[in-house]
Amino acid sequence: MKIERKILLNPGPATTSDEVKFAMLVPDICPREEEFGAIMNTIKEDLPKVVNAGDEYTSVMFTASGTGGVEAVITSAIPAGGKILVVENGAYGTRMAEIAETYKIPTVRYRLAYGDFPDVATIKRYLDEDATITHVGIIDHETTTGMRNPVQEVCDTAHALGREVIVDCMSSFAGLPIDLQRWQADYIVSSSNKCIQGMPGLVFVIFKKSALNALKENKHGRSFYFDIYSQYDGFRNTGQMPFTPPVQVVYALRKALDLFFEETAEGRIRRYRRNYEVLKEGLSSFGFRFLLEDRYQSGLLIAVCEPANEDYDFNSMHDFFYARGYTIYPGKGAKELTFRLSVLGDLYEADIRSFLKEMSAYLSTLNEPLKY
Numbered sequence: 163m164k165i166e167r168k169i170l171l172n173p174g175p176a177t178t179s180d181e182v183k184f185a186m187l188v189p190d191i192c193p194r195e196e197e198f199g200a201i202m203n204t205i206k207e208d209l210p211k212v213v214n215a216g217d218e219y220t221s222v223m224f225t226a227s228g229t230g231g232v233e234a235v236i237t238s239a240i241p242a243g244g245k246i247l248v249v250e251n252g253a254y255g256t257r258m259a260e261i262a263e264t265y266k267i268p269t270v271r272y273r274l275a276y277g278d279f280p281d282v283a284t285i286k287r288y289l290d291e292d293a294t295i296t297h298v299g300i301i302d303h304e305t306t307t308g309m310r311n312p313v314q315e316v317c318d319t320a321h322a323l324g325r326e327v328i329v330d331c332m333s334s335f336a337g338l339p340i341d342l343q344r345w346q347a348d349y350i351v352s353s354s355n356k357c358i359q360g361m362p363g364l365v366f367v368i369f370k371k372s373a374l375n376a377l378k379e380n381k382h383g384r385s386f387y388f389d390i391y392s393q394y395d396g397f398r399n400t401g402q403m404p405f406t407p408p409v410q411v412v413y414a415l416r417k418a419l420d421l422f423f424e425e426t427a428e429g430r431i432r433r434y435r436r437n438y439e440v441l442k443e444g445l446s447s448f449g450f451r452f453l454l455e456d457r458y459q460s461g462l463l464i465a466v467c468e469p470a471n472e473d474y475d476f477n478s479m480h481d482f483f484y485a486r487g488y489t490i491y492p493g494k495g496a497k498e499l500t501f502r503l504s505v506l507g508d509l510y511e512a513d514i515r516s517f518l519k520e521m522s523a524y525l526s527t528l529n530e531p532l533k534y
């Protein structure tokens with residue numbers, strides 16, 4: 163069977179390999195069978211290895227999209243009487259704060275324009291001035307803008323002041339260098355359908371085993387389904403997820419992890435970096451401008467400023483590319499109007515070069531050269 167290949171330049175769910183797609187074609191199996199639990203267990207063991215987590219960390223999975231994983235950490239990790247400071251320089255920072263507020267968790271928002279770089283000294287000031295803040299939440303790669311946030315510095319600062327750190331690594335896990343033994347972040351979250359190149363449907367939290375006692379005390383404090391301790395403990399005791407796992411997505415994630423370890427973390431990061439460099443160079447040569455300065459760029463996604471040409475319109479540009487097998491992505495509230503192109507997924511330099519050829523064709527449909 164041949165499956166048409168699409169080039170997804172949206173930041174996940176990403177383009178996947180045929181190997182990952184075919185991994186889902188398995189005989190039906192009840193997820194309560196030992197055989198299935200054994201596969202889940204290998205995934206649970208392997209996920210922390212992707213980010214060099216070492217023995218002090220473990221992981222837990224939930225059936226959900228990425229937001230569910232963030233919700234699990236926020237609702238499970240912050241004890242009654244706790245308070246979270248959220249670094250909010252993109253839509254996903256805002257979402258983290260909204261989740262906390264939904265559960266009536268006291269929340270302090272360090273608000274920045276989407277695309278501004280957080281100031282670690284300001285974060286320290288928030289913590290110095292409010293001893294009741296117990297947690298800091300930050301997005302590693304803010305997919306809204308393509309910015310890589312200063313997670314190491316935030317972890318060092320927060321830990322020196324005895325606070326825990328929650329990092330949303332949704333679009334960086336397996337795609338950007340992350341060394342959890344250096345970060346020492348208390349909780350990180352990612353999902354199956356971004357840089358790990360699996361299918362959507364699973365989210366995972368990697369956290370310090372030393373947190374288990376506190377998680378047990380918070381058990382079912384706020385959420386029934388998204389409770390980290392009961393999910394973790396249930397799997398530990400039975401080898402089963404308490405609630406139905408997305409069976410075929412689990413097989414796809416197993417395959418995606420095998421392919422990741424085969425490619426190696428360095429290999430994957432290098433491939434994405436090359437994709438990004440080729441993309442950025444090509445777009446620059448056409449005259450496009452970008453939201454972020456190079457020093458803030460993650461190298462996984464580029465927020466391109468929308469041109470001022472009268473006949474430019476994102477939706478018609480989207481349709482032009484979509485008809486040719488490429489999916490591009492709109493902006494999401496950044497401080498300037500942008501559209502976004504991401505290079506994560508099973509994408510290679512040749513894909514980026516063929517996209518650039520199409521971009522040249524698209525630009526030739528405009529009445530005037532690109533202008534700002």
Ligand SMILES: Cc1ncc(COP(=O)(O)O)c(C=O)c1O
Nearest residue numbers: 227228229254303305330332333
């Ligand atoms: C950084 C970040 N956090 C959270 C999410 C939310 O994930 P989902 O849409 O799978 O719920 C995304 C999705 O793109 C993301 O990029």
